Every structure is written in structure tokens, then in C-alpha cells.
Amino acid sequence: MTHHPALRRRLLSLSGTVLAALALLALILMHGYARQTADRSYDMMLGSAVLQLANVVRHEEQGFTVDLPVSAFATLAQAPQDRVFYRISVNGDFLTGYPDLPAPPPRLSPGQALTQEQADFYNADYRGEQIRVARLLRLNTERLPQDEIVIELAQTRLAREQLAEQMMHPARELILAVLAVALLLLWLGIYYALRPFSQLARALSRRSPKDLTPLSLPVPKETLPLLDTINHFIARQQTLLERVESYTSVAAHQLRTPLTTLHALCENARDETDEPRRHRLLIQLVEQCDQLSLTVRHLLNQAVLDHRFHSQEPQPVALNALVREVCVDLAVQALHRRVELAFEPADHELQINGDAFALTQMLTNLIENAVAHSPPNGLVEIRVSAVPAPCISIRDQGPGIADEEKQKVFERFYRGAASRHHGSGMGMAIARDVAEHHHARIWLTDNVPHGLTVTICFDREGH
Ligand SMILES: Nc1ncnc2c1ncn2[C@@H]1O[C@H](COP(=O)(O)OP(=O)(O)O)[C@@H](O)[C@H]1O
Ligand SMILES: [Mg+2]
Numbered sequence: 001m002t003h004h005p006a007l008r009r010r011l012l013s014l015s016g017t018v019l020a021a022l023a024l025l026a027l028i029l030m031h032g033y034a035r036q037t038a039d040r041s042y043d044m045m046l047g048s049a050v051l052q053l054a055n056v057v058r059h060e061e062q063g064f065t066v067d068l069p070v071s072a073f074a075t076l077a078q079a080p081q082d083r084v085f086y087r088i089s090v091n092g093d094f095l096t097g098y099p100d101l102p103a104p105p106p107r108l109s110p111g112q113a114l115t116q117e118q119a120d121f122y123n124a125d126y127r128g129e130q131i132r133v134a135r136l137l138r139l140n141t142e143r144l145p146q147d148e149i150v151i152e153l154a155q156t157r158l159a160r161e162q163l164a165e166q167m168m169h170p171a172r173e174l175i176l177a178v179l180a181v182a183l184l185l186l187w188l189g190i191y192y193a194l195r196p197f198s199q200l201a202r203a204l205s206r207r208s209p210k211d212l213t214p215l216s217l218p219v220p221k222e223t224l225p226l227l228d229t230i231n232h233f234i235a236r237q238q239t240l241l242e243r244v245e246s247y248t249s250v251a252a253h254q255l256r257t258p259l260t261t262l263h264a265l266c267e268n269a270r271d272e273t274d275e276p277r278r279h280r281l282l283i284q285l286v287e288q289c290d291q292l293s294l295t296v297r298h299l300l301n302q303a304v305l306d307h308r309f310h311s312q313e314p315q316p317v318a319l320n321a322l323v324r325e326v327c328v329d330l331a332v333q334a335l336h337r338r339v340e341l342a343f344e345p346a347d348h349e350l351q352i353n354g355d356a357f358a359l360t361q362m363l364t365n366l367i368e369n370a371v372a373h374s375p376p377n378g379l380v381e382i383r384v385s386a387v388p389a390p391c392i393s394i395r396d397q398g399p400g401i402a403d404e405e406k407q408k409v410f411e412r413f414y415r416g417a418a419s420r421h422h423g424s425g426m427g428m429a430i431a432r433d434v435a436e437h438h439h440a441r442i443w444l445t446d447n448v449p450h451g452l453t454v455t456i457c458f459d460r461e462g463h
Contacts, residue, residue, distance in 0.1 A: 011190050016183055023179040030171045031164070037162040039121070039132070042079065042155070047119045049075045050134040050153040057095075058089060059142055064149075066096050085126065087152045101152055102126055104135055123157075130157045142376075186307045196223040200273030202229070212238040243306070251299045253426070254413070260291045291422035298426040301361050305430065309437050315355040320345040322356055323384050323392060326363040332372070339374045341367070344383040350390040352365050352458050362434035365427035366394045366454050372423070373398030373452070391457040400452045406444045 027334075052072035058065055066088055076084055087097035090132040102124040119134040133154040140147035196219040203217055265285045272278040327343040334341050363382075370380045372394050381395040401409060401416065408414050410432045413425040435442040440458045447453055 008190055010192055012187060015186055018440075019182050019186070021180060023175050024292060026175050027172060030175070030331065031168060034164040034167040034171075035160070037167060038160040039162070042119050042132070042160050043134070045075050045078060045136040046121070046153060046155055049073070049119075050119045050136045050151055053086065053088075053153055054136050054138050057090075057138065057140075057151065059140055064090050064095055064147075076155060076294055081158045082156040083129075085131070085154040088108070089150050091148050097152075099243075101133070101139065101154060103388065104133070104152075119153075119421055125334040126152070126154065130154060132157055132160065133139065149339045196220055197226075200227065204230070212241065219273065240310075247303065247306070254295055254299060255292075258288060258295060262288050262292060287422060289292045291424075294422060295424040295426075298365075298424040298430065300428060302430055302433075305358050305361060305433065305437075308355055308358060309433075314355065316351050317354045317359060319350040319352060319384050319390055319392070321349070323382060326360055326367065328383055330367050333365075334371045334380065337371055337374070338376045339371045339378050339380060341371075342379060342381045344381065346384040346386040350384065350386055352390055352438070354458075355434075358434045358437065362431040362456070363392070363394075365431050369423075369427055369454070370394050370396035370398070370454075389457050389460050391455060393453055393455045395447060395451065397451040398445065400446050400450050401444060409444075410442075 049072045052069055052075075056067045056069050056072075058067075070101060073084060085101055087099065087100045087101045088095045104120070105122055119136040121132060121134055124131055124133055131154040133152055136151045136153075137197070138151065140149055196217075199217060199219065200215070200223070203215055211232055214234060214362075215227060217227065219227055262285070265281060265288055269278055269281040269285060272281055324343055324345065327341050331341050367380065367382065374380055375398065378397045379444040380397075381393075383393050383395070385391050385393070409416060409428045412429040414429075415423060415425040432442055435456055438458060440456050442454065442456045445453045445455065
């Protein structure tokens with residue numbers, strides 16, 4: 001069973017996935033941006049608080065003292081839910097605050113030069129909470145060597161996250177709305193793009209089987225080629241049907257007359273009492289039977305060939321072998337009429353592409369004509385030649401065909417005025433059809449002193 005992929009579902013899921021991925025990416029970027037912005041505004045407060053704290057670390061005689069300023073923490077009250085921690089250390093020794101505040105990340109290791117005016121900021125985990133730390137280094141130049149004072153002021157991140165979330169909220173809604181609209185538009189686009197196909201299918205299935213007129217639908221420009229192809233196909237069906245119809249009526253007509261004659265002959269022979277006359281009638285009857293059987297054979301061949309021309313791919317055909325076979329088949333029949341067939345093959349085998357059955361019919365018709373028109377003890381020469389192109393010629397010693405009749409004999413049902421032998425008038429027409437189908441040329445020439453030569457030349461070896 002053939003697999004029919006669902007185009008609509010594939011298109012939707014593919015582009016839907018891409019759109020959703022893009023929306024997710026936008027959300028992630030937006031989130032990072034909102035966090036950064038929130039950090040920037042709260043870092044300013046934390047930075048100024050740590051500077052104030054730094055200013056109250058003094059060196060007195062007993063050592064360092066810290067006089068925690070209320071104002072420093074007042075700045076931080078803007079984030080009332082957040083808790084604040086600090087640690088002050090001098091020359092690496094803990095002085096006051098929370099001794100267990102986490103150490104700075106490696107990039108801020110104590111060896112690194114820190115400015116005295118600007119705090120460094122980093123995130124850390126402290127007692128199971130996220131905190132933001134501002135770290136400032138002060139050098140006390142009152143003593144030598146200088147004292148290195150590190151002030152760390154930390155704040156939980158609640159207010160920051162809230163601000164970031166406030167910024168994110170409308171952005172998230174906007175992105176989701178855009179995503180929803182894009183998906184809807186996508187669905188609509190796919191629906192409209194594929195609609196002509198279902199319209200076509202519906203129009204075709206609604207048609208009555210007899211209706212072979214071209215489809216006319218207001219399909220979009222992009223689908224026109226498909227409509228044209230379908231109409232082309234319908235037109236072909238129409239011609240085929242017309243051919244079959246005309247062929248059937250022609251065949252009926254061609255059979256009616258000989259059948260009537262046959263019937264009349266039979267009645268006459270039945271009623272004839274005079275024995276010699278009755279015998280003559282019987283001879284005529286047999287001839288009429290032959291005539292009828294030839295007509296039927298030609299009509300059937302014509303139909304079979306018509307069908308083959310539309311359905312068979314050309315196959316390689318060996319010309320010498322094919323012509324020899326036809327000659328062998330017809331030799332006995334020719335001898336009955338005291339006509340001899342002479343076959344002269346080409347000096348090497350010639351391959352052409354074609355239909356062996358059709359070529360056999362063509363040769364049979366032509367050789368039968370030649371035999372029928374030959375005088376008693378006549379000779380029919382059949383020759384295959386290779387140069388300049390693969391050609392077959394059939395040459396007889398009969399009366400030949402007058403120049404003005406040479407084209408007419410190829411017409412269907414045309415029979416020569418002088419033709420006394422029985423026939424259907426289709427033999428030459430079939431031969432011409434077969435030649436045309438093989439892109440071969442067929443023509444008639446006269447023999448000296450009399451007789452006809454039919455020559456068929458194919459394009460070139462292999463074609
Ligand atoms: N070899 C030939 N010699 C003379 N006349 C021919 C020859 N072949 C065909 N003809 C003429 O061409 C006519 C058409 O031939 P064909 O189509 O085979 O029809 P049919 O043989 O049934 O009459 C014949 O009636 C005959 O007059
Ligand atoms: Mg004939």
C-alpha cells in the first residue's frame with residue numbers, strides 16, 4: 001500500500017515547532033534581560049550602601065571599630081522583604097558581621113586588584129537563599145604596611161525577582177499572543193494553499209462519467225498547471241473515445257455489405273437447381289468468405305495496433321530475422337498462387353527500436369498485396385538493406401500503380417479501380433500507420449518493365 005503523507009499536518013507541525021522554539025528563545029532572552037535590568041537598579045542601592053559602610057570602618061588605638069550607620073540600611077529599605085547580611089574583614093581576618101557569608105567566586109579572588117570606589121557584584125547561595133553581594137576593598141593608609149579592609153554587603157534577591165517578573169509579565173503575554181496569531185495565520189495559509197486541491201477533487205468526483213468537457217474552476221494561478229494537466233488528460237480520453245466510436249461505426253459499415261452479399265449468395269446457392277450454376281455460386285461463396293475474413297482480420301489488426309501504439313514501449317527488433325520469419329510464413333500461401341518469394345537479408349543484423357507485432361502486420365499486408373498482384377510464376381523480391389539507413393523493399397512484377405493513384409492507395413478503404421483480387425482497402429493504410437509510428441518513410445516506385453516496389457526506410461540504426 002502506498003503511504004500518503006498528510007501534507008497539512010506536516011506543514012503545521014514543522015512550522016509550528018519552529019515558531020514555538022523561536023517564542024521560547026525570545027522568552028529566555030527577555031528573562032535574562034529583565035534580570036539584568038532589575039540587578040542594575042538594585043545594585044546601585046547596594047553599591048551606595050556598601051560605600052557608606054566602608055566609610056565607618058576606622059582604625060583606633062585598640063584596633064578597628066565599626067559604627068554601623070542607620071542611613072546605610074535605610075537605603076536598602078526600598079526592598080523591605082529582603083534580608084541584609086554583611087561581613088567586614090581586615091587583612092583577611094574576620095572583624096564583624098556574618099562570618100559564614102560565602103566567599104566570592106574565583107574571578108574576585110583577593111589577589112585581584114579591586115578599585116576602592118566601585119564595588120563588585122556577584123550572586124551566591126547563602127543559607128538556602130539566593131543573595132546578591134556587593135564587595136568593596138578599602139586600603140587604610142594610616143599605618144604601614146597598609147591595611148586591606150574588605151566590606152561585603154549582601155541582600156536576598158526577592159525584590160529583584162519581583163521587579164524582573166513585573167517586566168517579564170507583559171512581554172510574556174505579548175509573545176504568547178504573537179505566537180497564537182502566527183499559528184492561526186499559518187493554519188489559515190495552509191488551508192487556503194491546499195484548498196484548490198480539494199476543490200479539484202470535489203469537482204472531479206461530482207462529474208458524471210460521460211462528461212468529458214474540460215474542467216473550468218477559478219483556481220489560483222499556482223494550481224493552473226495541475227488543472228491544465230487534468231484537462232489535457234480529459235481531452236485525450238475524449239479523442240480516444242471518439243476514435244473508438246468512429247472506429248466501431250466504420251467497422252460495422254465495413255462488415256454489413258459483405259455479410260449481406262454472403263447472405264444473398266447463400267440463398268441463391270440454396271435455391272439453385274442447376275448443378276453447374278450452383279457450383280459457380282459456391283465458388284463465389286468461398287471467395288466472399290475469404291474476403292470477409294480478410295476484412296475482419298484487418299479491422300481487428302487495426303484495433304490491436306491502435307491500442308499497442310498507445311500502450312507499448314518500443315523494443316529492440318532484429319530486422320533480418322523479423323522479415324525472414326514473415327517470408328517463411330507467407331511462402332506456402334504464395335506458392336498456392338504460383339508466386340515465388342525471394343528474401344535477401346542485409347549483410348549484418350540490423351537492430352531498430354519498435355514493435356515487432358506491428359512491423360509483422362505491415363510486412364504481411366505488403367507482401368500479400370505483392371503476391372496478389374503478381375502474374376502467375378511471378379517473383380516477389382523482399383530485400384533488407386543497411387545503407388544508408390535500415391530499409392526494407394518489396395518488389396513485384398505485377399501491373400504496378402499509376403502515379404496519380406500512388407498516394408490514394410494509402411487512404412483507408414481505398415481500393416484500386418482495377419483491383420480484381422479481394423481485399424479490404426485497409427492493408428496499405430495499416431502499413432502507413434505502422435511506418436509512421438516507427439518514424440519510418442514509406443513510398444512507392446515503379447519497376448521496369450512493370451511492377452511495384454514498396455520501400456520502407458527507418459531513421460537510422462537503433463531508432
Ligand atoms: N503490389 C501492388 N501492385 C499493384 N497494386 C497494388 C499493390 N498493392 C496495392 N495495390 C493497390 O492499392 C490498393 C489498396 O491496397 P490495400 O490497402 O492493401 O487494399 P486491398 O489490398 O484490400 O485492396 C489495392 O486495391 C490495389 O489497387
Ligand atoms: Mg491488400
